[in-house]
Amino acid sequence: MAQIFGDYVDEQPTNVEHLIIGFSPTSIPLKQRWRNNGLSADFLADYLQTFFVGDDEEINIRAEIKSAVSYIANELLENAMKFSDDSVDYATSIAFHLHKDCLTFYVRNSIPKQNVLKFHRFIEDLLTQDLSDLYIKQLEKNAMQDSAHSGLGFITMIQDYGALLGWKFDSLMKEEQEINTVTTRVKLELPVKANV
Amino acid sequence: MEIKTEDYTVRYDEATATVSCAGSLRLSGMEEYAPILHMLNEAAEQQTDALNLDLRNLEFLNSSGINVLSKFVINVRQRKSPQVNVQGSKKIPWQGKSLKNLQRLLPTLELSLE
Amino acid sequence: MDSWYTGVRTQNAQIFGHYIEEPPNNVEYLVIGFSPSSIPLKQRWRNNGLSADFLADYLQTFFIAEDAGDIQISIKNAVGYIANELLENAMKFNDETAHFPTSVVLRLFSDQLIFYVTNSIKPESVEAFQLFIQRLLSEDLEEMYINQLEKNACDDYPNQSGLGFLTMLNDYAAQLGWKFDTVNHDTGLEVTIVTTMVQLNVPTA
Numbered sequence: 001m002a003q004i005f006g007d008y009v010d011e012q013p014t015n016v017e018h019l020i021i022g023f024s025p026t027s028i029p030l031k032q033r034w035r036n037n038g039l040s041a042d043f044l045a046d047y048l049q050t051f052f053v054g055d056d057e058e059i060n061i062r063a064e065i066k067s068a069v070s071y072i073a074n075e076l077l078e079n080a081m082k083f084s085d086d087s088v089d090y091a092t093s094i095a096f097h098l099h100k101d102c103l104t105f106y107v108r109n110s111i112p113k114q115n116v117l118k119f120h121r122f123i124e125d126l127l128t129q130d131l132s133d134l135y136i137k138q139l140e141k142n143a144m145q146d147s148a149h150s151g152l153g154f155i156t157m158i159q160d161y162g163a164l165l166g167w168k169f170d171s172l173m174k175e176e177q178e179i180n181t182v183t184t185r186v187k188l189e190l191p192v193k194a195n196v
Numbered sequence: 197m198e199i200k201t202e203d204y205t206v207r208y209d210e211a212t213a214t215v216s217c218a219g220s221l222r223l224s225g226m227e228e229y230a231p232i233l234h235m236l237n238e239a240a241e242q243q244t245d246a247l248n249l250d251l252r253n254l255e256f257l258n259s260s261g262i263n264v265l266s267k268f269v270i271n272v273r274q275r276k277s278p279q280v281n282v283q284g285s286k287k288i289p290w291q292g293k294s295l296k297n298l299q300r301l302l303p304t305l306e307l308s309l310e
Numbered sequence: 311m312d313s314w315y316t317g318v319r320t321q322n323a324q325i326f327g328h329y330i331e332e333p334p335n336n337v338e339y340l341v342i343g344f345s346p347s348s349i350p351l352k353q354r355w356r357n358n359g360l361s362a363d364f365l366a367d368y369l370q371t372f373f374i375a376e377d378a379g380d381i382q383i384s385i386k387n388a389v390g391y392i393a394n395e396l397l398e399n400a401m402k403f404n405d406e407t408a409h410f411p412t413s414v415v416l417r418l419f420s421d422q423l424i425f426y427v428t429n430s431i432k433p434e435s436v437e438a439f440q441l442f443i444q445r446l447l448s449e450d451l452e453e454m455y456i457n458q459l460e461k462n463a464c465d466d467y468p469n470q471s472g473l474g475f476l477t478m479l480n481d482y483a484a485q486l487g488w489k490f491d492t493v494n495h496d497t498g499l500e501v502t503i504v505t506t507m508v509q510l511n512v513p514t515a
Contacts, residue, residue, distance in 0.1 A: 019344055037222065051349065066289075067290050075258065078258065091341075140301070152262060160290075160293035160294045
């Protein structure tokens with residue numbers, strides 16, 4: 001009974017170039033482990049460089065891919081860290097799958113049940129509203145208040161990086177406890193062919 | 197005035213009317229960004245004529261950071277001063293993608309990417 | 311990793327040395343899984359160092375004891391070294407025809423770290439590897455270490471020297487264990503895999 005929004009497909013990693021990182025649920029404070037988002041995002045971006053070799057003209061394109069991967073992965077991990085359900089035993093994971101002409105990210109984390117509907121509504125806004133307006137509206141709105149979550153990360157991915165986004169909401173039982181999960185998929189077209 | 201950590205430096209130089217940011221800014225939310233926003237707003241208050249925002253060495257900025265720059269720019273728009281000049285770098289790809297949005301919030305903002 | 315890599319079923323495992331089955335998930339851990347790659351080894355070699363450094367950096371978050379600077383640096387170094395050696399081995403000995411992903415799991419306990427690196431291995435290499443392991447477990451390590459160094463000095467291609475394992479045992483006082491297994495991979499192939507376990511005692515985390 002999974003619910004799908006936007007541009008979402010599951011992919012089996014078997015024969016695709018991929019990297020996956022899984023993080024255990026942890027009891028140490030968010031503030032202390034915040035730096036791990038940046039570390040992990042930069043690691044993914046660095047790792048990926050191996051699959052783009054080319055002449056000097058392509059150096060700029062590679063830098064662009066690296067920067068996009070680092071930004072997108074960081075935003076996805078920040079979201080996962082902020083919005084996962086700390087009361088359940090569920091590992092957060094981030095994966096990328098590298099295809100010849102596109103790159104897909106999958107980030108999976110738990111989510112408190114009471115936040116699911118709110119997230120659905122935000123996604124519906126993202127998928128139906130004029131993004132360019134929504135972006136400016138969010139920025140204006142955020143300027144007025146000390147708001148925590150603006151969804152700005154998702155909007156910039158679509159607006160500034162041309163990414164396609166999709167989500168899968170699901171739930172599972174673990175030791176008689178219901179765990180709600182969300183998998184966010186981000187698809188990024190590559191400006192050059194990957195060496196895979 | 198300067199805020200410096202292992203990952204980033206934000207410095208306000210009164211004499212040249214410049215706030216420069218360098219390194220990677222990926223703080224976790226508005227609370228953590230408050231000192232930086234404060235420095236920006238203070239600089240804008242002192243420099244009634246023009247203020248330069250030098251981002252040429254800012255390698256990374258997360259969306260919370262984009263939020264902070266937007267807040268600052270909207271604040272300037274409401275005060276109607278100073279003139280804000282943003283200097284960025286073409287070598288840092290995110291800047292070409294995301295900085296232009298500041299201009300949409302503040303049309304008088306001058307953006308130069310070198 | 312089970313939820314990511316389907317179709318893995320262990321069969322007739324053979325255990326060597328100090329091997330502990332992966333404990334339940336109630337400790338801090340980090341897992342990285344890599345696809346078997348078709349690009350040349352030389353080109354993807356740098357990813358071993360990147361991954362090892364990432365593990366070492368990541369781990370720093372979990373050590374914040376005051377005045378623990380030196381200890382922290384020494385743990386970081388040890389993790390970086392051991393992870394890099396394990397990943398280099400996995401990359402060298404991996405059976406490229408098997409299309410089996412390599413994974414590294416790092417588990418953090420209050421007084422020790424445990425690495426598990428799992429990769430495929432060519433069936434014809436298993437025997438030589440197991441003989442080497444038996445020597446590691448029975449011979450005088452210091453002597454073996456020096457002998458290997460002497461031997462490598464005369465050998466232009468000493469890439470099977472096992473020096474990585476010897477340094478882990480000798481210089482880092484790590485405990486090593488191995489599990490050999492065959493699994494049915496979801497490509498339908500039967501694949502021989504080896505998990506190398508390295509246990510490192512650390513001053514209280």
